[in-house]
Amino acid sequence: MKELKIGCGKPTGATVGEKTEKVKLPDQAQGRKEMDMSVVRVGQKAPDFEAPAYQDGKFGQVKLSDYLGKWVILCFYPGDFTFV
Amino acid sequence: MAAVASKYKDIKELGAEILSVSVDSHFVHKMWQDNELSKMVKGGVPFPMLSDGPGNIGKVYGVYDENAGVEMRGRFIIDPDGVVQAIEIMTPPVGRNVVEMVRQLQAFQHVRNTNGAEATPSGWRPGKGTLNPGPDLVGKVWEVWNVENAFD
Numbered sequence: 001m002k003e004l005k006i007g008c009g010k011p012t013g014a015t016v017g018e019k020t021e022k023v024k025l026p027d028q029a030q031g032r033k034e035m036d037m038s039v040v041r042v043g044q045k046a047p048d049f050e051a052p053a054y055q056d057g058k059f060g061q062v063k064l065s066d067y068l069g070k071w072v073i074l075c076f077y078p079g080d081f082t083f084v
Numbered sequence: 085m086a087a088v089a090s091k092y093k094d095i096k097e098l099g100a101e102i103l104s105v106s107v108d109s110h111f112v113h114k115m116w117q118d119n120e121l122s123k124m125v126k127g128g129v130p131f132p133m134l135s136d137g138p139g140n141i142g143k144v145y146g147v148y149d150e151n152a153g154v155e156m157r158g159r160f161i162i163d164p165d166g167v168v169q170a171i172e173i174m175t176p177p178v179g180r181n182v183v184e185m186v187r188q189l190q191a192f193q194h195v196r197n198t199n200g201a202e203a204t205p206s207g208w209r210p211g212k213g214t215l216n217p218g219p220d221l222v223g224k225v226w227e228v229w230n231v232e233n234a235f236d
Contacts, residue, residue: 071100
């Protein structure tokens with residue numbers, strides 16, 4: 001984890017590295033907006049991202065692609081201090 | 085997260101890293117660690133806890149609930165090439181099965197170590213028999229594998 005100097009500003013949000021493809025919808029969907037087809041699927045590359053993180057008493061910046069060569073378990077959860 | 089943290093040593097020994105993500109800021113992660121997690125598991129959560137305030141990562145991974153402004157309980161096993169091998173997504177009230185998570189990791193590692201020559205049947209765990217997919221196995225799984233093998 002790259003250590004980050006933290007000031008008093010609002011923490012920046014995560015950035016997702018790879019651009020998601022804009023996919024034109026077929027004819028019957030004309031008139032609707034273009035959609036981001038960015039659904040993650042098994043057997044396909046995990047989209048890269050970089051985000052602020054906390055670990056071992058330090059604030060830092062974590063990038064998924066820094067873990068290439070290792071297995072990664074990515075766990076989302078509803079929120080700190082929730083019950084389950 | 086405390087349950088995941090309690091199995092961190094085993095997961096680390098399997099050559100894997102855990103990254104947790106929620107919409108909370110890293111400041112809140114620190115408070116949660118100091119005030120609660122460190123009381124549930126010795127040393128607290130040892131892996132990086134990521135902050136995804138605007139839900140940017142969650143949206144791309146299909147776990148962000150726009151109405152609630154939170155991320156669902158999603159779990160992705162990503163291999164060393166960066167390919168997603170397994171996904172589990174649940175609504176908030178039901179917690180994960182960390183033992184099953186580790187079992188899946190071991191199974192995907194086994195398949196990778198054999199270059200895909202072996203497949204792990206239902207309920208497989210290390211030490212149990214695998215299958216060798218190929219022309220000789222077609223229609224013959226019943227000869228080499230029993231349904232009871234799926235259950236401990």
